[in-house]
Amino acid sequence: NAGVTQTPKFRVLKTGQSMTLLCAQDMNHEYMYWYRQDPGLGLRLIHYSVGEGTTAKGEVPDGYNVSRLKKQNFLLGLESAAPSQTSVYFCASSYLARGRDYYGYTFGSGTRLTVV
Amino acid sequence: AQSVSQHNHHVILSEAASLELGCNYSYGGTVNLFWYVQYPGQHLQLLLKYFSGDPLVKGIKGFEAEFIKSKFSFNLRKPSVQWSDTAEYFCAVSINTGTASKLTFGTGTRLQVTL
Numbered sequence: 001n002a003g004v005t006q007t008p009k010f011r012v013l014k015t016g017q018s019m020t021l022l023c024a025q026d027m028n029h030e031y032m033y034w035y036r037q038d039p040g041l042g043l044r045l046i047h048y049s050v051g052e053g054t055t056a057k058g059e060v061p062d063g064y065n066v067s068r069l070k071k072q073n074f075l076l077g078l079e080s081a082a083p084s085q086t087s088v089y090f091c092a093s094s095y096l097a098r099g100r101d102y103y104g105y106t107f108g109s110g111t112r113l114t115v116v
Numbered sequence: 117a118q119s120v121s122q123h124n125h126h127v128i129l130s131e132a133a134s135l136e137l138g139c140n141y142s143y144g145g146t147v148n149l150f151w152y153v154q155y156p157g158q159h160l161q162l163l164l165k166y167f168s169g170d171p172l173v174k175g176i177k178g179f180e181a182e183f184i185k186s187k188f189s190f191n192l193r194k195p196s197v198q199w200s201d202t203a204e205y206f207c208a209v210s211i212n213t214g215t216a217s218k219l220t221f222g223t224g225t226r227l228q229v230t231l
């Protein structure tokens with residue numbers, strides 16, 4: 001199994017440009033998440049989804065939009081990129097489980113985005 | 117909302133030294149606790165987790181963590197570190213609702229092991 005696949009792996013944007021990051025998982029997980037990782041700040045949740053067609057805001061949602069039209073895909077969009085969005089973006093997924101059967105998140109390999 | 121504090125931002129140890137990384141959380145209810153590791157250039161991987169039961173949890177690669185409820189702590193330990201343990205370590209917490217829920221991560225501790 002591929003697990004969680006993120007595309008692209010690297011991207012450089014100019015301020016004001018838009019782009020979409022794709023996250024795909026083949027584990028039939030119900031939950032999917034987008035985090036950004038910044039030095040000294042750890043991982044902060046941008047948006048998440050608890051199922052197909054549903055999304056919710058996380059800790060730092062401003063400037064981002066998401067969609068989950070299919071269970072296996074979770075898209076993160078930047079409508080008008082800003083230098084403050086320069087970061088490493090990680091997608092993760094998890095299944096709906098209880099107690100000790102829950103093994104936490106499966107992470108993608110990340111997308112390094114630079115906004116100039 | 118829950119929060120997680122990792123007070124050690126950068127730790128440098130020699131090989132074979134013992135390791136203890138601090139993690140404290142703030143939430144008054146029942147929580148699930150995790151430690152993740154991120155090797156250079158890679159994604160996060162689960163080291164160990166605590167849900168209930170024995171507060172001493174053993175994970176992969178010789179790591180263990182102890183949940184001390186009275187101190188709201190979940191410190192990570194390893195008796196003897198190796199150079200290959202050089203990585204960034206993240207503590208995370210989720211509220212125990214019995215099902216999967218979103219994780220809140222600490223800011224991470226960068227561990228550097230020297231030969």
